Amino acid sequence: MLIKTIFAGFGGQGVLSMGLNLAQAAMLEGKNVTYLPSYGAEVRGGTANCTVAISDEEIASPVASSPEFVVAMNQPSLVRFQNQIQSGGLFFINSSLVEAELSRGDIEVISVPANSIAEELGSPRSANMVMLGALTKKSNVVSLPSVIEGLKDTLKNKPKLIAINKKALMAGYNAV
C-alpha cells in the first residue's frame, strides 16, 4: 500500500517539520519512506510544502500528483491542492486560518482549529503538531507512539521542545 501526503502552508508554520516527523515515524516502523521538500525561490516567498510517501514496497516516485492526504495550513494551500487530492482522500484543514469552501464532494474534509488548540496549550507555534496529531489518528498510516518517538530525532538539537510538541500531538489526536 502506497500512501502519499502533502503538507502545505506558509514558511514558518512548521510545514516541513510535520512532514519530517511523519517520515521519521514511518522509518521507525520499518516502512519504505521518501520525503521531498519544495525548495529554491519558491519557498523564499512564503509558501512551503513537502511530500511524504510511505509504502511497504519500494517507492517509485517521491512526487505526489494525486495524494491520499493533504494538510492545508493556510488559504493558498487549500486553493492549490484541493483539486489534486485523490477521490476518497482526506483533506486536513487548519480551520483557524482557512475558510473551507470546497467545490468537490468526493473527499472528506477534516477541520482542525490547530492554531486555537495550540494557543490554549500556551504554545502557539505548535499548531503544526496539533495538525499532525489529527492526521495520525484519521489517516492510520503510522501509530501515535511512533510519531512521538520520532520527535526525539527531529528535535535532537532542541530537546527542551519535545515535551510541548508531544502535548500538541496528543491534543490534535484527541480533537478529531
Added chain:
Amino acid sequence: MKKVYSRPKSLKRNHFHYCPGCGHSIIHRVMTELIDEMDLQDKAIGIPPPGCSVFAYHYFDVDMAESAHGRGAAVATGIKRAYPEAIVFTYQGDGDLAAIGTAETIHAANRGEKITAIFINNAVYGMTGGQMAPTTLSDQKTTTTPYGRDVKLEGYPIRMSEILALLKGAVYIERTAVNSPTNIRRTKKAIRKAFQSQIDNLGFSLVEILSPCPTNWRMNPLESWQWIDKEMTREFPLGVIKDITGEKNAD
C-alpha cells in the same frame, strides 16, 4: 680558485626559449637563486600559466603543474590547503592575473591564502602575438589597438597591485622591474620578502614585475628597458605598495 658565480642548483640545464631581451629569463634566474638560497627546492610547488612562460617547468627544477588560463591562484589555493607545508607560487602574466583570472586572484588574496604570486606585467599578451592587455598603457599600440589604446573605449590600464593592496588578506605587495641591475637586485629582494611572508604563514604576497617584451613592443632590448623607465613606471610606479608583514606575528 674561488667560484663566485654559477648556475643555480634549481635552474635546469636547458636553454631558455625566450626572445632576446625578454624579462622571463632574468626573473627565472632570480627566483631559482632565491629557491637555492632559501633552501626551498624540496618544498616549492610552482604554477606556471598558459603563455610564453608555459614552459617554465623546463627551467625551474622544482615540482610544477600547469594551470588553466587565469586559474593559478585557485590551483595554488587547492595545493596549499591540501598540503600546507609546501611553498606555493604562481607565475602569471598581466592577462592571466588581471583579466581572465581577476576573480581568482582577488579572492585568493582576500582569503589571505598563504601563497605567492609572481606577476609579470609587460603590458601586452606576449605569446598570442601582442594584443592589448589589461595593463596596456593609454595610447599604446598593440595588434588589437592598432590606433593606440583609447581609454574611452578600452578602459584604463589596471593597477592590480594597488587594488589588491586594499584587501586585508594581502600582507606584502611590491612593484619592481627588471630593466637595470639595480632594479633586478630590488626584484630579488622583493621576491625574498614575499617568499618569507609565506614561510612565516602571514598571508597573500605578490610581486609585480615590469618586464620588457621587445618583440611585441617592436623595440630593441635597450629601447625596451628605457621604455619601462620612461613610460611604464609613470603608470605603474615602483616600490613597496603594501607591507604589513611586520605587524603580524608569525605562527
Added chain:
Amino acid sequence: MTGNSAVGEAAIRAGCQGYFGYPITPQNELTEYMAAHLSRRRGCSFVQAESEIAAINMVYGASLAGVRAMTSSSSPGISLKQEGISYLAACELPAVIVNMSRGGPGLGSISAAQSDYFQATRGGGHGDYRCIVLAPSSVQELADLTHRAFDLADRYQIPVIILGDGMLGQMMEPVEFKHEAPEEPPVRSNALRGAKGRPSRIIKTFTSKPTELEELNWSLFRRYQLIKKEETTCETFLVEDAELIVVAFGIAARIAKGAIKNARTAGLRVGMLRPVTLWPFPAEAVREFAKRTKYFLVFEMNMGQMVEDVRLALEGKGEVFFYGRPGGVIPTPSEVLRVISRHYYQEGLR
C-alpha cells in the same frame, strides 16, 4: 537524510579531504554539510569558492597535492566547471564531481532533469576524454556510489561524475553508511609535495609536439577500454520473460520501475535495464537483450539523449521507442505506464 547530505557524509567516510564549492540550488545542502562536517576534520579543508571555475581549479590543486578532493554543483555550474574537468582528465588526476542536475538550457529551472547526459558522458569540456559517470536512483545509492566514485577516481586516475538530479539531492530517505571514515586518509604516491628525495615532478599536458599529445590521447583511451571492460554496471528488473525492455537511468528509472510493476499486474511482460554507469554505457547488456526481444522503450527526463547510446548499442537490431519530458517536469508512474501500454499493444505484443 537528504541525498545531498548523504553524499557529503559518504565522501567524508571515503576519505575526502578537500571540498570546494559554490552555492547553487538544488545542491546547497551538500556544500553546507561539508562546511559543517568536513571543515572541522584534521587535515581537511573546505572552501566556499568565488565561482564554480575557481572551485574546480581548487579541486585540481588539492588533487595535485595527492588528497581525495571533490566539488559539487548543478547544471549551469557544471557548465562552468568543464574547463577544470578537461584539465583534470588531461593531467590524469582523480576527482569527484557531483551534478545534482536541473532543467535547462540556460538558467533553466531548479526542478530535477536529466538533460546533462550528453555533457556528462561525452567528456563535457574541450578535447578527447571521458569521465566515469555514475547515475544513482536512490539516496542509499547516492551514498554507495559516492564511495565507489572516489575509489574509481583513484584506481584509474580519472575524474568521476556523479550524475544525480534535484529531486535525489533534495529528497530524504533512510540511508546506511557501510564505511567508517579513515583516521589517516592515504596520500597518492604521485602527488606534488616538493622534490624531497626524488627528482622534481611536472604535471602538464601542453606540448609543442602533436605526437606527444597523440600518445597521451592513446594512453587515455587504452585506459578507457580497460574501464569499459572492468567497470560497466547496470541493474536489471523483471527482464527474464520481458517482451518490452524499458531503458532508464537515475530518478527516471525509479519512476519507470513503479510503472513496470503496475504493467506486470496487468499482465504485460515488461522489464527494465537501468545503466548505473552511464559512461561506460552498458552496451553489451543492451545487445544481449536484443537476442531475446526486439522492443526497447527509452524513458528519460530530457528530449532524448541516452536513447542515442541505446541505438548505437543495438546497431539497428531492435525497435527503439522514446518517451521524454524535458525542462524539469517529473512524469508520474501512471503516465509512463500509459506509454508502456500504448507501445505494447501497438506492437501486438499481447
